Amino acid sequence: MDYAGSEPGVAGLHVPPLAVPNQRRSDGTPPITSTKIVVSGGFGVGKTTLVASVSEIEPLTTESVMTVMSESTDRLDGLPDKTTTTVAMDFGRVTLESDLVLYLFGTPGQGRFQFMWDDLVRGAVGAIVMVDTRRVEECFPAIDYFERSGLPFVVAINMFDGSPMYEESDLRDALSLRPETPLIECDARNRRSSAEALAQVVVHALRMVGAR
Amino acid sequence: MLRKILIVGAGQAGLQLALGLQARGYEVTVMSDRTPDEIRAGDVMSTQCMFGTALGHERALGLDLWDATAPRVEGVGVSVAGPDGTRAVDWLGRLDAYGQSVDQRIKMAEWLDLFVARGGGLVVHPVAVSDIEWYGGNFDLVLLAAGKGPLAGMFDRDSLRSPYERPMRSLAVAYVHGLAPRPDRDTGAVQCNLIPGVGELFVIPALTLSGPCDILFFEGVPGGPLDVFQGIRSPQGRLNLTLSLMRQYVPWEYERTTTGVELTDSGATLCGRYAPTVRRPVAQLECGAPVLGVADVVVANDPITGQGSNNAARCAAIYLSAIEERGERPFDRAWMEATFEAYWSSVAPATKWTNAMLSPPPPHVLDLIAAAQSRQPIADRFANGFDEPADFEHWFFDPTKAATYVTTLDGNDA
Amino acid sequence: MVADDGGRGSASRSARVRPYALTQGRTAPGHILFVETLVTTLDCEQGEESALDAGRRDMPEVRAIIVLCRGVRSVAEVSALLNLPLGVVRVLISDLAAQGRISVYQTAGDTGRPDRALLERLLGGLRRL
Numbered sequence: 001m002d003y004a005g006s007e008p009g010v011a012g013l014h015v016p017p018l019a020v021p022n023q024r025r026s027d028g029t030p031p032i033t034s035t036k037i038v039v040s041g042g043f044g045v046g047k048t049t050l051v052a053s054v055s056e057i058e059p060l061t062t063e064s065v066m067t068v069m070s071e072s073t074d075r076l077d078g079l080p081d082k083t084t085t086t087v088a089m090d091f092g093r094v095t096l097e098s099d100l101v102l103y104l105f106g107t108p109g110q111g112r113f114q115f116m117w118d119d120l121v122r123g124a125v126g127a128i129v130m131v132d133t134r135r136v137e138e139c140f141p142a143i144d145y146f147e148r149s150g151l152p153f154v155v156a157i158n159m160f161d162g163s164p165m166y167e168e169s170d171l172r173d174a175l176s177l178r179p180e181t182p183l184i185e186c187d188a189r190n191r192r193s194s195a196e197a198l199a200q201v202v203v204h205a206l207r208m209v210g211a212r
Numbered sequence: 213m214l215r216k217i218l219i220v221g222a223g224q225a226g227l228q229l230a231l232g233l234q235a236r237g238y239e240v241t242v243m244s245d246r247t248p249d250e251i252r253a254g255d256v257m258s259t260q261c262m263f264g265t266a267l268g269h270e271r272a273l274g275l276d277l278w279d280a281t282a283p284r285v286e287g288v289g290v291s292v293a294g295p296d297g298t299r300a301v302d303w304l305g306r307l308d309a310y311g312q313s314v315d316q317r318i319k320m321a322e323w324l325d326l327f328v329a330r331g332g333g334l335v336v337h338p339v340a341v342s343d344i345e346w347y348g349g350n351f352d353l354v355l356l357a358a359g360k361g362p363l364a365g366m367f368d369r370d371s372l373r374s375p376y377e378r379p380m381r382s383l384a385v386a387y388v389h390g391l392a393p394r395p396d397r398d399t400g401a402v403q404c405n406l407i408p409g410v411g412e413l414f415v416i417p418a419l420t421l422s423g424p425c426d427i428l429f430f431e432g433v434p435g436g437p438l439d440v441f442q443g444i445r446s447p448q449g450r451l452n453l454t455l456s457l458m459r460q461y462v463p464w465e466y467e468r469t470t471t472g473v474e475l476t477d478s479g480a481t482l483c484g485r486y487a488p489t490v491r492r493p494v495a496q497l498e499c500g501a502p503v504l505g506v507a508d509v510v511v512a513n514d515p516i517t518g519q520g521s522n523n524a525a526r527c528a529a530i531y532l533s534a535i536e537e538r539g540e541r542p543f544d545r546a547w548m549e550a551t552f553e554a555y556w557s558s559v560a561p562a563t564k565w566t567n568a569m570l571s572p573p574p575p576h577v578l579d580l581i582a583a584a585q586s587r588q589p590i591a592d593r594f595a596n597g598f599d600e601p602a603d604f605e606h607w608f609f610d611p612t613k614a615a616t617y618v619t620t621l622d623g624n625d626a
Numbered sequence: 627m628v629a630d631d632g633g634r635g636s637a638s639r640s641a642r643v644r645p646y647a648l649t650q651g652r653t654a655p656g657h658i659l660f661v662e663t664l665v666t667t668l669d670c671e672q673g674e675e676s677a678l679d680a681g682r683r684d685m686p687e688v689r690a691i692i693v694l695c696r697g698v699r700s701v702a703e704v705s706a707l708l709n710l711p712l713g714v715v716r717v718l719i720s721d722l723a724a725q726g727r728i729s730v731y732q733t734a735g736d737t738g739r740p741d742r743a744l745l746e747r748l749l750g751g752l753r754r755l
């Protein structure tokens with residue numbers, strides 16, 4: 001049954017609710033646990049593609065209109081004038097066990113969107129920072145942010161046609177990665193490759209749990 | 213009739229007001245971008261020294277939970293750097309009522325927990341403009357108390373009340389343990405070290421997560437020798453820079469660090485800058501509903517005079533009684549404008565004084581500061597101005613009034 | 627609990643506000659609504675029809691959430707599918723939870739970061755994809 005489709009105002013969206021186990025908890029609701037991984041990186045780097053290739057639903061979008069500050073990323077800075085921008089966050093969903101569902105949130109990695117990141121990062125398993133080797137510097141704010149927040153993250157090179165190939169050590173240098181931060185390659189269009197990139201995030205998170 | 217009030221922002225003003233309204237039976241929802249634990253684990257946000265009147269507002273609501281544990285600020289010391297590391301001026305004014313600085317990470321986290329424990333609605337969410345459009349039509353009153361952050365941009369700048377367009381100081385704060393007391397003093401005091409043309413160093417006794425501490429707070433004239441913290445991200449790097457600048461510009465304060473100071477915790481530093489800005493108090497939403505700005509959202513002064521938290525406490529107190537007095541009547545735009553004007557008239561003196569301190573002092577102010585060296589009443593009156601800036605109008609700004617005041621004092625002494 | 631507003635048919639704004647305004651004796655929510663937090667409408671004894679019926683004076687947004695969440699949904703899905711800002715969804719769900727009309731699930735991250743056991747299940751699940 002498709003509840004969403006029968007909803008006024010949401011015609012055209014046919015996103016089924018979660019398939020749930022048969023058991024019931026004391027309040028009559030089924031047992032089920034959710035968690036999330038954040039996918040970040042510069043514009044057009046393949047975030048939505050990665051989310052879509054793993055998700056069991058068409059990626060959905062929530063948008064926020066924010067006032068934006070001129071240049072700086074500093075919480076203290078003032079605002080010369082009123083400007084607003086719309087930030088879109090898209091996400092997908094994948095049911096991994098009958099009672100375990102993983103959400104994937106794709107979010108722009110520019111410094112001024114950090115405002116939204118705290119919210120996304122809260123409680124997350126970890127993050128993927130996607131990098132296009134033609135524009136590596138675009139991922140710097142995301143890397144800085146995740147290093148500072150202590151969230152386990154891996155850096156994934158998304159290979160585009162015509163992307164220059166680099167030695168891993170050169171890339172690590174260019175990105176000033178800490179030695180413990182995994183650097184992997186992935187093809188965001190490929191489901192297996194994307195799932196493996198996500199698995200690497202979990203592996204890294206497990207390592208960090210062990211290190212605690 | 214239970215009235216529903218939404219407060220966006222869990223800072224000094226938002227939470228003081230939320231707890232006050234809650235105690236009076238309003239149904240209050242607070243939206244905070246962080247949980248209490250995240251606030252505790254985050255970076256310092258201010259030096260937040262509050263004086264007698266503002267502490268009194270907290271006490272009146274039973275929110276003075278750190279009165280017994282936070283170090284007391286009994287005075288305000290002023291030193292002016294002279295050539296070659298000497299002090300041209302060095303005196304201490306006594307406060308009639310003590311001040312205190314309680315790390316906002318402690319206070320806001322605890323107040324937020326208290327608010328929730330008392331049944332308040334807490335929604336953890338980084339509020340965006342798109343959210344506010346809806347709230348406007350669905351609460352009896354929406355108060356925006358989100359401080360100097362991007363949301364303040366919803367409110368138009370009031371250029372008549374905002375003399376500066378740019379930041380007037382770069383700010384660098386470090387909370388430390390291990391600062392030696394001043395050898396010549398037995399009371400806790402905020403120490404203001406003025407370095408002409410360069411900036412200021414404030415040293416403020418405070419209570420932080422790990423107990424009593426001191427805050428080293430540089431205010432640097434933009435582009436000047438203290439405006440050098442940009443790009444230094446590591447807390448230790450910031451402290452090291454603070455210490456080396458102290459050594460160069462305020463060696464008498466640097467002396468106090470030589471037994472070894474260390475940062476109180478990994479979040480103990482803060483650097484940045486902002487333009488002092490007064491805004492129009494009401495933001496009109498697309499749906500037509502008005503939103504009222506609170507404290508720093510509408511009046512953000514440079515921290516050079518340590519007035520922002522004091523003003524925020526005043527704002528919460530004034531808004532609280534205005535909301536109560538309003539009873540069942542609608543919180544419309546006219547009420548909002550009038551409520552803000554009541555607040556503005558209480559903080560206009562602090563704003564005027566703060567803006568004055570950001571510019572090079574005129575000769576008569578230099579004379580007053582020098583005169584306080586040998587006239588304790590001037591020192592005391594200056595110190596108590598931090599609590600009641602309206603008093604400066606009577607003796608500080610106007611050269612004639614200043615001269616008359618000093619003459620009267622000297623006449624009495626003779 | 628939804629108290630009577632006594633103000634039906636008054637100005638449209640207050641009519642919109644009141645039913646949801648009068649949730650007396652709110653229980654402290656105690657849960658953070660993460661974007662991935664799952665929620666589901668609690669069945670009333672009398673069945674679904676009267677669950678909606680009891681909320682006849684609900685705002686349309688509240689009705690839409692009640693209907694949508696007959697299936698288990700995340701906070702982010704509610705926002706995206708109903709085209710409501712995330713902040714609005716959080717306020718409404720907090721209130722519905724306080725009224726006992728919606729059940730809010732714990733997430734793996736409620737206590738900070740997900741624990742080892744959950745991470746291992748996740749890893750297994752991802753490798754099976």
Ligand SMILES: Cc1cc2nc3c(=O)[nH]c(=O)nc-3n(C[C@H](O)[C@H](O)[C@H](O)COP(=O)(O)OP(=O)(O)OC[C@H]3O[C@@H](n4cnc5c(N)ncnc54)[C@H](O)[C@@H]3O)c2cc1C
Nearest residue numbers: 221223224225245258259260261339359507508520521522
């Ligand atoms: C370096 C420095 C030193 C200072 N020293 C002093 C001093 O010694 N004495 C003094 O009186 N004042 C001082 N001040 C000023 C004082 O800290 C502020 O004026 C005071 O905190 C303002 O209170 P507020 O409630 O308006 O805002 P804030 O205390 O800034 O609170 C705003 C709250 O809203 C939250 N928020 C922001 N955006 C959002 C959003 N979109 N969604 C949800 N929540 C949001 C923030 O996280 C914050 O918790 C100093 C300030 C600075 C920067």
Ligand SMILES: Nc1nc2c(ncn2[C@@H]2O[C@H](COP(=O)(O)OP(=O)(O)OP(=O)(O)O)[C@@H](O)[C@H]2O)c(=O)[nH]1
Nearest residue numbers: 043044045046047048049158159160161187188189
């Ligand atoms: N060759 C190649 N193209 C890719 C790959 N991943 C994504 N693309 C293409 O790159 C373009 C941008 O991908 P998106 O997934 O929309 O990127 P995004 O990061 O979500 O972009 P924004 O949300 O706009 O910042 C699309 O046309 C994709 O088809 C990849 O691995 N290889």
Ligand SMILES: [Mg+2]
Nearest residue numbers: 047048090106
């Ligand atoms: Mg995208």
